[in-house]
Structures are given as structure tokens and as C-alpha cells.
Amino acid sequence: MLKENRKKYHHGDLKVALIEAGLAELEEKGLEAVSLRSIAARVGVSHTAPKNHFDGLRGLLTAMATVGYHRHAAEMQRGVEDHPPGKARLDAACNGYLRFALENPELFKLMFTSSFHLAEDPELKQAGWASYGVLRDVAHGLDWDKANASGGPWRTEWMLWSLVHGYAMLLIDGEIRREDDGSPPFRMDEIMPDFGYRPDVAEKRPDPFQGQRRIED
Amino acid sequence: MLKENRKKYHHGDLKVALIEAGLAELEEKGLEAVSLRSIAARVGVSHTAPKNHFDGLRGLLTAMATVGYHRHAAEMQRGVEDHPPGKARLDAACNGYLRFALENPELFKLMFTSSFHLAEDPELKQAGWASYGVLRDVAHGLDWDKANASGGPWRTEWMLWSLVHGYAMLLIDGEIRREDDGSPPFRMDEIMPDFGYRPDVAEKRPDPFQGQRRIED
DNA sequence: GCCTCCATATTTCCAATGTAAATTTTTCTT
DNA sequence: AAGAAAAATTTACATTGGAAATATGGAGGC
Numbered sequence: 001m002l003k004e005n006r007k008k009y010h011h012g013d014l015k016v017a018l019i020e021a022g023l024a025e026l027e028e029k030g031l032e033a034v035s036l037r038s039i040a041a042r043v044g045v046s047h048t049a050p051k052n053h054f055d056g057l058r059g060l061l062t063a064m065a066t067v068g069y070h071r072h073a074a075e076m077q078r079g080v081e082d083h084p085p086g087k088a089r090l091d092a093a094c095n096g097y098l099r100f101a102l103e104n105p106e107l108f109k110l111m112f113t114s115s116f117h118l119a120e121d122p123e124l125k126q127a128g129w130a131s132y133g134v135l136r137d138v139a140h141g142l143d144w145d146k147a148n149a150s151g152g153p154w155r156t157e158w159m160l161w162s163l164v165h166g167y168a169m170l171l172i173d174g175e176i177r178r179e180d181d182g183s184p185p186f187r188m189d190e191i192m193p194d195f196g197y198r199p200d201v202a203e204k205r206p207d208p209f210q211g212q213r214r215i216e217d
Numbered sequence: 218m219l220k221e222n223r224k225k226y227h228h229g230d231l232k233v234a235l236i237e238a239g240l241a242e243l244e245e246k247g248l249e250a251v252s253l254r255s256i257a258a259r260v261g262v263s264h265t266a267p268k269n270h271f272d273g274l275r276g277l278l279t280a281m282a283t284v285g286y287h288r289h290a291a292e293m294q295r296g297v298e299d300h301p302p303g304k305a306r307l308d309a310a311c312n313g314y315l316r317f318a319l320e321n322p323e324l325f326k327l328m329f330t331s332s333f334h335l336a337e338d339p340e341l342k343q344a345g346w347a348s349y350g351v352l353r354d355v356a357h358g359l360d361w362d363k364a365n366a367s368g369g370p371w372r373t374e375w376m377l378w379s380l381v382h383g384y385a386m387l388l389i390d391g392e393i394r395r396e397d398d399g400s401p402p403f404r405m406d407e408i409m410p411d412f413g414y415r416p417d418v419a420e421k422r423p424d425p426f427q428g429q430r431r432i433e434d
Numbered sequence: 435g436c437c438t439c440c441a442t443a444t445t446t447c448c449a450a451t452g453t454a455a456a457t458t459t460t461t462c463t464t
Numbered sequence: 465a466a467g468a469a470a471a472a473t474t475t476a477c478a479t480t481g482g483a484a485a486t487a488t489g490g491a492g493g494c
Contacts, residue, residue, distance in 0.1 A: 014471080014472090030332055031332060032332045032333070035450080035451060035452085036451080036452065036453090037450080037451065037452080038451095045472070045473090046472065046473050046474080047451090047452085047473095048452095048453080048454090048472075048473070048474085049471075049472050049473080051453080051454090051472095052470075052471055052472070053471095056452070056453075057451095057452065057453095109330070112386065112390055112392070113326070113330075113390065114390050114391060115247055115248060115249045116249070119391065128392070132392075155407060155408055158384070158387075158393055158407070158408045159380065159408035159409075159410065161383065161387065161393075162379075162380050162381075162383035162384035162387060162393075162408055163376065163379050163380045163383055164379075164383065165383035165386060165387055166378065166379035166380055166381065166382035166383025166384070166385075166386065167375070167379035167383070168383075169329065169382060169383065169386055170375075170378065170379060170382055173329055173330065173331050174331060174336065175329070175345070175349075176375055176378075176379075190372060190375070191372055191375045191376035191379055192376075193376065193410060231442085231443090252479080252480060252481085253480080253481065253482090254479080254480065254481080262443070262444090263443065263444050263445075264480090264481085264482095265443075265444070265445085265481095265482080265483090266442080266443055266444080268443095268482080268483090269441075269442055269443070270442095273481070273482075274480095274481065274482095
């Protein structure tokens with residue numbers, strides 16, 4: 001998937017090996033503790049070997065974040081397909097969003113902290129758009145703000161995204177936590193307001209990405 | 218305010234001087250680029266001088282984050298006092314939340330990234346609670362989820378906090394942005410749903426902080 | 435006023451990190 | 465087979481956070 005055209009050099013597929021090792025180090029040690037040298041050592045190459053494949057540490061983290069967005073999108077999509085359009089599908093997608101964030105907290109923080117990666121990287125941007133696109137698709141037709149329609153066509157999308165994202169962030173960082181243990185996993189409907197599904201507005205909104213959205217490159 | 222009892226040693230008030238220098242460096246260079254050495258150099262002391270006042274870099278960042286929470290709470294409170302309880306007051310507090318985040322993005326990220334500071338620091342926790350308390354107070358009596366009342370007594374608070382916090386995070390990181398420039402500042406009511414104010418439920422909810430909330434120490 | 439004590443700050447040193455440059459090794463092309 | 469190109473290593477360097485030993489200067493007792 002991320003493999004290069006040429007097959008076997010000294011290492012074989014150092015690029016993907018570094019990404020995988022980086023992802024492992026990331027969740028083991030945390031975002032602030034990952035280092036180029038430890039990732040390289042994990043793969044068994046010298047600490048300057050990654051330079052042939054990535055633009056420094058930031059470049060490697062960018063590639064890792066890109067993989068993160070792909071998995072993020074897949075995790076949302078997982079629950080979506082089992083439900084018809086409407087509230088159930090929205091819940092499924094949001095629970096996927098939360099599930100990914102809580103199971104991959106360091107990767108999630110990496111994805112959404114632009115100072116750690118190269119935010120202008122085309123592949124990263126595309127993967128991010130694709131991930132947002134999943135959420136956007138399930139929000140399509142859901143109207144949260146019937147009573148107050150000002151604020152532009154993306155208002156509901158932004159509101160929904162803000163809600164899920166903020167909940168994920170506050171949970172990851174420990175700002176929101178349950179007192180009692182043995183509790184069930186956090187789910188989106190714990191804080192989700194009552195949405196209405198209005199098929200009559202389902203076709204009225206423009207696509208801000210204009211077909212640029214796709215998972216695979 | 219944060220000044221110590223003793224007044225003038227070699228430097229005078231190195232502790233607060235370091236915090237102020239740290240806050241300046243933070244917004245100038247960004248969260249990932251601040252260093253103990255550069256902060257110490259800015260004040261004009263050796264790079265190990267901070268060790269007498271803080272537990273390493275993490276300790277200094279913790280003190281900076283604590284100041285950040287105080288300012289955050291003050292910024293929210295600023296708009297609150299001009300409005301009566303209800304939607305207007307809520308909007309004012311949330312706009313304060315957003316304003317602070319957008320004007321102090323690096324400090325905001327520091328506050329809400331536990332891997333950068335010492336999350337168990339008592340002063341930090343207290344300041345964080347105080348900040349949340351402002352938001353909680355304006356949410357008191359607002360009922361967002363009339364139709365669906367499951368999820369515990371903090372459901373509306375968590376929902377509101379998630380919404381504001383997620384919007385702030387996505388704006389700071391550039392995930393949400395306007396296409397056209399010369400645009401007005403982001404405000405919360407752009408994504409805020411229609412709240413209802415119900416004085417009849419205003420006294421029913423327990424205080425999870427039980428009086429621990431206070432701005433000044 | 436002098437002297438001791440101790441908080442404060444400095445100097446020195448060290449390991450770890452990211453990056454650059456030059457060099458070596460391996461693979462590909464012709 | 466030979467030269468070119470790619471991949472990886474070696475060496476070097478500046479910066480960082482932190483530890484340890486040392487110096488400094490004010491506070492309080494006499």
C-alpha cells in the first residue's frame with residue numbers, strides 16, 4: 001500500500017518498517033518521547049538512515065499521522081455500513097471516532113497537532129480530508145440547528161465535528177473521567193443531543209472538497 | 218499575585234520572572250521549541266537556576282499552564298458579568314473560551330496537553346477546576362437534551378465543554394478555517410445549537426467540586 | 435558589627451537528541 | 465563488466481535537560 005516501486009535494497013522496505021516501528025514506539029513511549037534514533041535502532045539501522053526516506057523526524061511523524069488518518073477513517077466507516085442513514089449511522093461513526101482516539105491516543109494527538117508534523121504534506125492533507133469526509137457523509141441530511149439556520153452551510157458539520165473531537169480530546173487528556181471504575185466504554189450518545197433527520201435537505205449542500213476526497217492514493 | 222514571601226535574593230523574583238519569560242517564549246517560538254535554557258537566558262540567569270524554583274522544565278511549564286488557566290477563567294468571566302443568566306450569558310462565556318484559545322494558542326495547547334506538564338500538580342488542578350467552574354456555572358439551568366435525559370447529571374456540561382473545546386482545538390490547529398479573508402472573528406454561536414433555559418432544573422444538580430473551586434490561592 | 439547558616443545561583447560535566455557532510459556499500463542501468 | 469545512482473554508515477557538531485560540586489550573598493544569632 002505504502003510500498004515503493006523498487007523492491008529490495010539493503011533493508012528491503014525500510015520506509016514502511018520505519019513507519020511501523022515509529023507507530024509502535026509512539027504508543028509505547030508517548031508522543032513527546034519518540035526519537036528518530038530509537039525508531040532507527042528498533043529497525044536495526046543507523047540513526048541517519050531515515051533521511052533517505054523522510055524529511056527528518058517531522059517527515060517520519062507526518063507519514064505516521066497519514067497512516068493514522070487512514071485507520072481513523074476506517075474505524076469510523078466500520079460501524080457506518082451496518083446502519084441505514086440517520087441517527088444510528090451517525091452514532092456508529094462517532095463511536096468509531098471515539099474508539100480510535102481512545103485506543104490510539106498518542107497517534108490521535110499526533111494527527112491533530114500540526115507542530116509535530118508537516119501540515120502541508122499533500123498525502124497528509126488528503127488523508128485528513130478523507131477522514132473528515134466520512135463524518136461529513138453521515139452528517140449529510142442531519143439537521144441539528146433547525147431553529148437557527150444562520151452561520152453558513154457547514155455549520156452543522158462543524159458543530160458535530162467540534163463535539164466529537166472535543167469529547168475525544170478531553171477524554172484522552174483525562175479532563176473528563178468517570179469516578180467509578182468498571183465502567184462501560186465511553187460512547188458518543190452520552191453527550192449527543194437529539195438530532196433530526198431531514199431527507200428534504202439532504203441534497204442542498206455543496207461539497208467543499210469537490211471530489212478530492214479519497215482514501216487510497 | 219504569584220510572588221513569594223521573600224523579596225530580594227540574588228535576582229529578586231526569579232520565579233515569576235521565569236514564568237513571564239516562559240510565557241513570552243511560548244507564544245514567540247511555539248510549544249515544541251521552548252527550552253529551559255532559552256528561558257533562563259532571557260531572564261539573564263544560568264540554565265540551572267530554574268531548578269531551585271521548579272521541578273525541571275515540566276515544572277516550569279506546569280506553572281505557566283496554571284497561569285494560563287487563571288487567565289482563561291478571567292477571559293470567560295469577562296463577558297459573563299454583562300449578561301443575565303441564560304443563552305446570552307452562555308454565549309459570552311463560550312466566546313471568552315474561544316477568544317482566549319485563539320489569542321493564546323500555544324498556551325492553550327500547553328494547558329490541555331498533559332504530557333507537557335505535571336498533571337497531578339495541586340495548583341494546576343485547582344486552576345483547571347476553577348476554569349471549568351466558570352463554564353459550568355453558566356451551563357447551570359441550561360438544558361440541551363430535554364428529549365433524552367439519560368447519561369447522568371453532567372451530560373449537558375460535558376456536551377457543552379466538548380463543543381467549545383473541540384471548536385477551539387480545530388480552529389487552533391487549522392482544521393477548520395474560512396476560505397475568504399477579512400472575516401470576522403470566530404464566535405461560538407456559529408456552531409451553537411438552540412439552548413433552552415429551564416430555571417426549574419437549576420437547583421437539582423450536585424456540585425462535583427464541592428467548593429474546591431476558587432481562582433486565587 | 436561580626437560570623438555562621440542556608441537558600442540561591444553558577445560552573446562544570448554528561449548523556450541523549452536531530453541534523454549535516456563525507457564516505458562506503460549495494461543495486462540498477464547500459 | 466563498468467559506471468551511475470540509490471541506500472546506508474561513519475563521523476562530527478550544536479543544542480538540550482539534568483546532575484553534582486562549588487561559589488555567592490543575605491538572614492539571623494551573638
